[in-house]
Amino acid sequence: MTTDEGAAAGRPDGLWGGRVETEGMAAAVIDADGCVAGWTLGAQRLLGYAAEEVIGRPFADLLAPTAAAQLRHRRGHRLEGELRISRLAARDGAPRWLAAFDPHPDARRRLASDRLALLSEASTRIGTTLDVMQTGQELADFAVPRLADYVTVDLAESVPLGEEPLARLGRDAGRIPVFRRAGVASIHEGIPEALWDRGEPVFVPPASPFTEVLTTGRSYIEPMLRKSLGTWLRCDPQRSRVIRRTEMHTVMMVPIQARGAALGIAVFVRTDNPAPFEQDDLVLAEELVERAALSLDNAHRYTREHTAALALQRNLLPARLSGGPALEVTSRYLPADLDHGVGGDWYDVIALPRDRVALVVGDVVGHGIRAAAAMGRLRTALRTLADLDLPPVELLTSLDRTVGRLTQEDADSPGATVSGVGATCLYVVYDPAERHVDIAAAGHLPPVVVGPTGVATVTEVPPGVPIGLGLGHFESVRIEIPDGSLIALYTDGLVEFPTEDIELGIRRLAAALAHPRLPLEELCDRAFAARRTPSLSDDTTLLLARTGPAGAHRHPDDRAAPDDA
Template sequence: MSTDEGAAAHQEALWGAPAETEGAAAAVIDADGTVAGWTRGAGRLLGYAAEEVLGRPFADLLAPTGAARPRHRRGHRLEVGLRISRLAARDGAPRWLASFDPRPDARRRLASERLALLSEASTRIGTTLDVMQTGQELADFAVPRLADYVTVDLAESVSLGAEPLVRLGMDAGRVPAFRRAGVASIHEGIPESLWDRGQPVFVPPASPFTQVLTSGKSFIEPMLRKSLGTWLRCDPERTRVIRTTDMHTVMMVPIQARGVVLGIAVFVRTDNPAPFEQDDLVLAEELVDRAALSLDNAHRYTREHIAALALQRNLLPSRLSGGPALEVGSRYLPADLDHGVGGDWYDVMALPRDRVALVVGDVVGHGIQAAAAMGRLRTALRTLADMDLPPVELLTRLDRTVGRLAQEDADSPGATFAGVGATCLYVVYDPAERIIDIAGAGHLPPVVVSPDGEATVTRIPSGVPIGLGLGHFESVRIEIPDGSLIALYTDGLVEFPTEDIESGIRRLAAALARPGLPLEELCDRAVAARRTPSLSDDATLLLARTGPSGAP
């Protein structure tokens, strides 16, 4: 039976029924006990489309318990009242009207189930500070609980950490770029989606999509119109997929927080014949609101992460030079998004008499404050290095400087200096004597690799971190031959939750025990030797190879 024929059959079957029947959950039963009419309300309640029940025995729709209890298409019994009344006879044949009435306790249970669903959503959506992951979590949660197919598309600015949309203007000449952050379907391979996660998404102009983005209000179309006279005429590819996958009902909900639009979530049903209704839209909006809060937090965190990373990269040296005495190389790996940029820094400074100073440090904390504190510490240390102070005296003065800066900031409302508690390792190499002079402030010891490939973790007095006012520092002088490798690093390179830090240092030393390799390749080996690709803290490595003109 075609759609038009089915609609005509409904109207004919409902002849003699009360005028309000078509909007209620009801069925017309013929004299032989088969279903002759079926309203949309009955379809929403029991899950059957009209063509699935017309002509079937009405008893097939009841639970096999002997009681007059309707059952849902999926098999579970519904707590619904059933009232059957006689209609006016037609052609002498009796007919009955079966009215389904959701009971108050069923309504309460439905409300309770939805509250439980929203409570579960709060633990399943927004588990990370990654906007793309949060978008996928929303899609995964809604399928199949609410829809058969869900997409979450975010404005390009959101995924990049830039300013989100305030809202599309009514006279907007073009639609901003969107990117697919989440997609889920009950069908394997997600045949409904034209775009994979991470890909740019086409948003058709003069469509429900732009209507939602312009108004900031949700859109629902219980019976999706698929004719060429609709907005689909501007989007033939989407039209093709809608028809081939039997999409028949749709909701679109704007993702917005603090008055700005972050994206749009689309809910579709294909296999489930029940059209979306207002209660479904309310539930979808509740889910999206919860996701929007997490997305907004993740977006703001992403922006801060990008700003802190840009600040740190601008404060770190863009080019390192060890002069004629040292060949130098480095790696800096920022912490992942969930943990934020830290305060690692490194530097190489020329000193009188062809000597070279190497430094690696680590500021406590993450974010913009840690990056800014790192910049101040690096500037202070460079100033002290220009005075050509011995390593112990330099760390002593740096400790006092940091303490003074912290006190000055403490006297300024709202200002804090994150440099207190920073660690630092300062090494001076004298090529004339082939000696390195090492002093540390709570930092990990350097690794020295001899020209024949023997790697040694150089034990030094660890000292106390900078800025605590407890500074008593000591230095160690070590003679090393030409062609030796000196490695300074931070704990992010060697510290892992699954093992002690000594094991990580030994793994680093083993990776560097290749004297014939170029420094860039050694840096790559050191990074590859880490136990996990994820970074909960910044990781820094500074390598220096001794020898005339930096050659072994």
């Protein structure tokens, strides 16, 4: 600590009694009672205290009780450096001093280290899933209260939430962007600052910092928000009322951008914390948003692909199933979760001559739009071959050749990068006149058959090889099926779990279905409820058919299913 009696002579009286800028110097004016009478912006940046928090307090409260020159930071840690005390000349003759603090280089390094640690923590807390809404909320939660008292994350083309997606943000002059709230957090219970909840569209004034940030792609900072109440907020009475009621006094708006596209905007506000935002705060906010933007963009793109694949798959699957006069049928399909994407499960019920019915369940390897498109091609090809009324073995052999030929044609296309289609399939033909079924499998799981007395059996079927490998070796079995029996076809998502053998899952399914007289929908519920844990990485499909005498299950409106492939 050093003292200079004349260094501050002639120092302007404007330092006294408030916050001023003195060329970035971290300094305080001390009155005759030893209390803080003035506070520079440099001191606020260095120690975290706003002028309103220190004016009138003893300067000694800011000193750490050590022999070395140390000041207390607002967050509790200490800063070492050189403290210089200079006598000030004042017009009223009252003694005053200027206390200037020059932090030690180690203190500066500590501040930089704290910042890096904060950003490192952000990388583990933001973007933990491929869900747009969750990622937006993680950004808001992380910034409160570390940086702000209230944070919103508003995005364009967010999760549809049962509606059509919002239009993507553009930079056209005069265009009013539309947002959907993806994240919101506050230090106050109930979030009284929020005008819109998560998932709701957010209004943005056409002439406001929001549109300015999106048009220019540059962040916006307003250290003293109250100065703007007569400008752009004049056209936004709702926000004006909330600002006055919650005492918002400083704001930052940061664009969320990735790969050159504007995804939305993050808004940071302080209410209880009296310190206004400064340039260092804005730099930190931009770094946080930049780290979150890539996760948001990945989640956004994945959500769009997942939605498109799901819509494609649902459009390719049969809208209505009919087993004709011989079978009562129903199905249950559950797509994989968002993190893994839609798979290639498919099922079908096909009317054949002489009241026979073909039951089909298959699973294309992979996820996403490519798997859904491959599933559609397989289902179309199989329906075409079924119209030829081929025995199950011949049908699977022809299907394997057809898929191989289509794959080769795709690979021969200019610039094509097509890999072979791999799929499993189970094809079952029920003959009500003979009371039997013919079954052939192409690498698929065997069916479960429940007799009218409730005895469940896992039918032994030669497994065969998946479709698309070009090997074309399949075998079939024929079993007797009495009236009132239940036939269950399914995909591995219903019975396969990482922690147990798949045979246990199949036996659990068989036990759940061992109630042949229950309604088929109730049996579907029992089968899905019996899963040890829901399958997150694969689609889950179940097709149930109950046999009966001719005409027993025909509904007056039932007709043979048209070829809707």
